[in-house]
Amino acid sequence: GVALALENLRKTYKGGVEAVKGINLKVKQGDFFALLGPNGAGKSTTIGIISSLVHKTSGKVEVFGHDLDKELELAKLCIGLVPQEFNFNQFETVLQIVVNQAGYYGVPRAEAHIRAKKYLTQLDLWQKRDAKARELSGGMKRRLMIARALMHEPQLLILDEPTAGVDIELRRSMWEFLQRINQDGVTIILTTHYLEEAEMLCRNIGIIDNGVLVECTSMKALLAKL
Ligand code: ADP
Ligand code: ADP
Numbered sequence: 001g002v003a004l005a006l007e008n009l010r011k012t013y014k015g016g017v018e019a020v021k022g023i024n025l026k027v028k029q030g031d032f033f034a035l036l037g038p039n040g041a042g043k044s045t046t047i048g049i050i051s052s053l054v055h056k057t058s059g060k061v062e063v064f065g066h067d068l069d070k071e072l073e074l075a076k077l078c079i080g081l082v083p084q085e086f087n088f089n090q091f092e093t094v095l096q097i098v099v100n101q102a103g104y105y106g107v108p109r110a111e112a113h114i115r116a117k118k119y120l121t122q123l124d125l126w127q128k129r130d131a132k133a134r135e136l137s138g139g140m141k142r143r144l145m146i147a148r149a150l151m152h153e154p155q156l157l158i159l160d161e162p163t164a165g166v167d168i169e170l171r172r173s174m175w176e177f178l179q180r181i182n183q184d185g186v187t188i189i190l191t192t193h194y195l196e197e198a199e200m201l202c203r204n205i206g207i208i209d210n211g212v213l214v215e216c217t218s219m220k221a222l223l224a225k226l
Pocket of ligand 1: 018038
């Protein structure tokens with residue numbers, strides 16, 4: 001099946017910046033897909049539109065066949081988003097943050113605790129469950145955002161520059177974790193401006209520049225060309 005389909009997607013911000021200029025893209029279910037491009041290329045805007053945080057100017061977005069304009073709630077259930085910036089309540093504990101997130105999606109409390117233990121353990125945060133978010137290191141906060149995004153067990157995980165500013169050791173362990181959940185069947189789309197990261201992880205890649213998808217191919221084919 002198709003996890004994500006974008007048809008002629010456009011976004012012009014108030015003030016006239018054309019951030020996305022007619023993107024067409026299909027990402028298959030089970031894929032590990034990188035959206036690569038320099039700063040200001042339109043990656044965050046594209047991801048923002050897919051996760052319904054940014055209003056598109058025109059075009060069509062379908063997430064597992066659910067049109068965002070017609071079946072927004074169903075589409076949202078399919079998506080787990082890991083934004084670039086920390087946006088949790090700094091005064092809540094790690095456990096509260098993930099359990100509350102499950103609550104927003106209607107996951108029963110007992111099940112939420114089972115998932116919290118599972119994902120916090122896998123992300124090496126279980127020992128930190130009673131720490132407040134503001135007490136965590138930057139790397140721990142990033143892992144917490146991933147755990148939080150998985151609590152409703154989405155079919156599609158979208159990460160915006162997940163390893164920006166992360167040291168190499170943590171980057172590797174995050175890569176391993178993402179590969180594992182991809183093997184478990186979760187489709188992954190991440191943005192990055194490191195080709196190395198895309199190369200390590202991704203099967204397919206879209207290169208975006210100045211709001212245009214200039215290339216969309218398999219990682220293998222891209223590397224053969226370089
Ligand atoms: P990337 O994530 O690839 O760095 P962005 O999607 O953040 O790119 O930005 C694409 C373009 O849109 C840039 O020119 C940026 O300055 C502009 N932009 C992003 N957000 C806004 C906004 N809220 N209002 C106006 N312009 C914006
Ligand atoms: P991101 O692009 O990932 O959202 P930024 O640091 O570029 O992160 O943007 C921070 C905030 O400023 C966001 O709310 C974004 O929408 C807004 N913003 C970014 N670029 C512009 C711009 N050129 N004009 C107005 N607002 C912008």
